Amino acid sequence: MEKICVAVRVRPSISEEISSGTYWRVDDNGISLHKIQGTPISGISYSFDHVFDESCSNAKVYELLTKDIIHAAVDGFNGTAFAYGQTSSGKTFTMNGSSTDPGIIHRAVNDIFHKIQTISDREFLIRVSYMEIYNEEINDLFTVENQKLQIHESLERGIFVAGLREEIVNNVEQVMNLLQSGEVNRHFGETNMNARSSRSHTIFRMVIESKGKDASSFGDYSSSDAIRVSVLNLVDLAGSERIAKTGAGGVRLKEGKYINKSLMVLGNVINKLSDGAKQRAHIPYRDSKLTRILQPALGGNAKTSIICTVAPEEVHVEETKGTLLFASRAKRITNCAQVNEILTDAALLKRQKLEIEELRRKLQGSHAEVLEQEILKLRNDMLKYELERDKLEMELEEERRLHKEREQRIIDQQMKIENLSSLVSDGDRSSSQGSTKESPKEECNDRGDDFKTPCFKAAPNAFVAKRSNYSELPDFSPLPDSFSNVADEDTWFKMNKGYIADLDSLQTTPARKVQSFPPQDVTPVCSNKNDKQELQNLKRQLELVIEEKNEIQRKHAEQIQLNDRLMGELTELKQEALFVRKMPQRLCESVASCKDIYEDVLSKMQSSASDGKSSTAKFLLGTSEIGTTLFSTLEAHFAMAMNGHNSSSGNDSLFQECNKMLSETLKSTITSLILSETAGAEDDQANAPLCSCNFKFLNVEGLHSGWRNCLLEGETEQ
Numbered sequence: 001m002e003k004i005c006v007a008v009r010v011r012p013s014i015s016e017e018i019s020s021g022t023y024w025r026v027d028d029n030g031i032s033l034h035k036i037q038g039t040p041i042s043g044i045s046y047s048f049d050h051v052f053d054e055s056c057s058n059a060k061v062y063e064l065l066t067k068d069i070i071h072a073a074v075d076g077f078n079g080t081a082f083a084y085g086q087t088s089s090g091k092t093f094t095m096n097g098s099s100t101d102p103g104i105i106h107r108a109v110n111d112i113f114h115k116i117q118t119i120s121d122r123e124f125l126i127r128v129s130y131m132e133i134y135n136e137e138i139n140d141l142f143t144v145e146n147q148k149l150q151i152h153e154s155l156e157r158g159i160f161v162a163g164l165r166e167e168i169v170n171n172v173e174q175v176m177n178l179l180q181s182g183e184v185n186r187h188f189g190e191t192n193m194n195a196r197s198s199r200s201h202t203i204f205r206m207v208i209e210s211k212g213k214d215a216s217s218f219g220d221y222s223s224s225d226a227i228r229v230s231v232l233n234l235v236d237l238a239g240s241e242r243i244a245k246t247g248a249g250g251v252r253l254k255e256g257k258y259i260n261k262s263l264m265v266l267g268n269v270i271n272k273l274s275d276g277a278k279q280r281a282h283i284p285y286r287d288s289k290l291t292r293i294l295q296p297a298l299g300g301n302a303k304t305s306i307i308c309t310v311a312p313e314e315v316h317v318e319e320t321k322g323t324l325l326f327a328s329r330a331k332r333i334t335n336c337a338q339v340n341e342i343l344t345d346a347a348l349l350k351r352q353k354l355e356i357e358e359l360r361r362k363l364q365g366s367h368a369e370v371l372e373q374e375i376l377k378l379r380n381d382m383l384k385y386e387l388e389r390d391k392l393e394m395e396l397e398e399e400r401r402l403h404k405e406r407e408q409r410i411i412d413q414q415m416k417i418e419n420l421s422s423l424v425s426d427g428d429r430s431s432s433q434g435s436t437k438e439s440p441k442e443e444c445n446d447r448g449d450d451f452k453t454p455c456f457k458a459a460p461n462a463f464v465a466k467r468s469n470y471s472e473l474p475d476f477s478p479l480p481d482s483f484s485n486v487a488d489e490d491t492w493f494k495m496n497k498g499y500i501a502d503l504d505s506l507q508t509t510p511a512r513k514v515q516s517f518p519p520q521d522v523t524p525v526c527s528n529k530n531d532k533q534e535l536q537n538l539k540r541q542l543e544l545v546i547e548e549k550n551e552i553q554r555k556h557a558e559q560i561q562l563n564d565r566l567m568g569e570l571t572e573l574k575q576e577a578l579f580v581r582k583m584p585q586r587l588c589e590s591v592a593s594c595k596d597i598y599e600d601v602l603s604k605m606q607s608s609a610s611d612g613k614s615s616t617a618k619f620l621l622g623t624s625e626i627g628t629t630l631f632s633t634l635e636a637h638f639a640m641a642m643n644g645h646n647s648s649s650g651n652d653s654l655f656q657e658c659n660k661m662l663s664e665t666l667k668s669t670i671t672s673l674i675l676s677e678t679a680g681a682e683d684d685q686a687n688a689p690l691c692s693c694n695f696k697f698l699n700v701e702g703l704h705s706g707w708r709n710c711l712l713e714g715e716t717e718q
């Protein structure tokens with residue numbers, strides 16, 4: 001267990017302004033705020049592992065603060081050095097330096113290559129990456145296309161940024177060239193470069209792998225066969241000042257939002273870690289990408305140093321106080337660094353071993369420089385293949401997730417359609433009677449309902465069958481085993497139910513050596529050829545998944561069209577049903593009004609035939625009876641239709657009875673008319689033609705207008 005090493009560096013003043021109230025004084029390892037007369041201001045005095053004044057060079061900072069961490073990284077310990085402070089306080093100057101006084105990164109790279117040359121009994125493999133966190137998005141500074149990268153965690157690799165380009169390097173110049181190209185990319189496409197550079201964090205990362213040179217025996221996992229893997233992070237953080245100058249008059253706000261979320265979370269993490277009593281409390285590493293990436297460096301398995309840069313000007317006194325407070329909290333954090341030795345294939349050195357040996361054999365006799373170049377080229381090619389494969393795996397996983405989502409959407413859609421279909425069928429059952437509408441879809445209706453389910457229902461299982469066939473298809477691209485260890489941030493968090501490693505247990509657990517599998521003597525570590533093959537396979541799988549995706553999208557679009565058509569048909573059918581349901585009632589009303597007219601006319605005619613005994617009077621009486629019977633029959637029929645009786649089924653006898661009664665009444669009336677005609681032929685001859693003529697006219701006219709009204713109403717409603 002060791003404390004994080006914390007130093008404060010005061011940069012030279014860059015303003016001409018002479019302090020009128022206070023100034024910062026540096027004494028040995030302390031820094032305190034003093035009044036201009038020299039009296040210290042109580043409560044504002046701090047001491048740290050180191051306090052560097054304005055005259056201190058980067059060389060001295062490196063020597064006192066970072067050198068040990070860099071050397072430890074070569075020996076297999078994780079290491080992190082980061083610069084924290086407000087904008088323009090000297091973070092970038094400390095990390096990158098100038099041509100006359102190189103910064104920590106340059107010195108560290110130099111030192112590492114220098115040191116590994118002095119270690120003759122170990123073989124080293126170093127790879128570097130360079131990333132930027134800007135607005136909570138991780139961008140690769142080596143490749144502009146690699147933007148918005150995700151953090152993943154796997155059992156073997158721990159926390160890593162998926163898809164981040166890594167370059168294997170052999171010497172300082174290569175690293176410096178890469179860094180330079182990274183700096184160019186950092187500003188790429190940005191209009192406000194200054195604002196961005198002060199709001200983004202950059203992480204330069206070196207992964208150092210090494211193994212004993214004599215450990216060549218396969219299948220024998222002796223301690224010398226273990227590979228040490230350490231990660232060194234050199235971090236230039238975004239400006240830590242609060243949004244201070246706001247509003248008219250540039251009022252300084254003591255409180256305010258931090259410039260970016262990750263610095264605020266970093267502050268929280270440091271606070272929690274420094275609060276010894278609550279060390280077992282939840283540490284919010286996952287609240288920002290920065291803290292998640294730096295998790296091992298903060299309260300974990302790493303040697304860490306923080307350099308807090310401050311500006312001496314009086315105008316920055318509030319920010320400087322904030323930085324010193326942050327630094328004093330960070331000082332209380334303890335880490336537990338241990339040498340990371342592994343036996344698994346997680347070590348690149350191990351995975352590349354066979355191929356490199358093969359190449360060495362082939363190039364035996366070549367000039368040493370050619371050999372080294374060839375080896376480096378091969379190594380980088382292999383690393384690229386691996387990274388490409390990882391990327392494809394991630395893409396494949398993403399495709400699978402989307403595919404599942406689409407499938408679920410289609411199932412939902414299908415259920416909706418089935419619900420609609422059953423709704424239509426229910427409508428059929430309740431309102432089919434009385435409809436005489438003919439439809440081309442009638443042939444699809446095997447129950448003889450008037451309201452038909454659309455044609456596709458004739459084979460209701462066609463689509464379902466297809467789907468189930470589809471779902472029975474074998475999963476043709478099972479995930480590679482190693483991939484199952486990988487989970488994205490959220491999944492991982494959910495899987496662990498927010499579990500955060502117990503820091504104490506981290507401190508006491510000894511370094512574990514994990515048995516590599518499959519053993520090297522049985523199956524050789526992945527070869528270049530295998531890599532290519534695997535890459536091809538993954539590509540094929542990806543293509544298949546994309547094809548599948550397109551097919552599903554097409555089907556989905558078809559379903560939506562079908563759904564729309566169904567909805568249209570359903571609306572039409574509902575309107576028709578409404579119209580048909582109202583039809584008997586309208587007819588009834590029409591018959592009732594015809595009956596009224598008829599009775600009215602007849603009563604008038606009867607009153608005009610005064611004696612009531614003439615044949616005309618009898619004829620009218622008979623006609624009245626016939627009319628009343630006819631109308632009653634009609635009314636009875638309509639009433640039955642309205643009550644939902646089916647005239648074609650069990651109620652035939654009722655109708656036959658009515659018809660019989662009607663014909664009997666007619667017969668008897670006609671007979672009585674014939675009889676009375678013989679008795680009073682003269683009267684009849686004088687009156688009958690006029691009355692019968694009137695009767696016919698009124699009757700027909702009355703009925704006709706009743707029907708016309710009914711039909712007109714029907715048309716308007718439609």
Ligand code: ADP
Nearest residue numbers: 010011012085086087088089090091092093094
């Ligand atoms: P930051 O990265 O914190 O925003 P910089 O490192 O860019 O700040 O520093 C701002 C300016 O101050 C730069 O011009 C830099 O050269 C200068 N500077 C910072 N620290 C020092 C130092 N210790 N010695 C000399 N110049 C410095």
Ligand code: MG
Nearest residue numbers: 091092197198
């Ligand atoms: Mg800077």
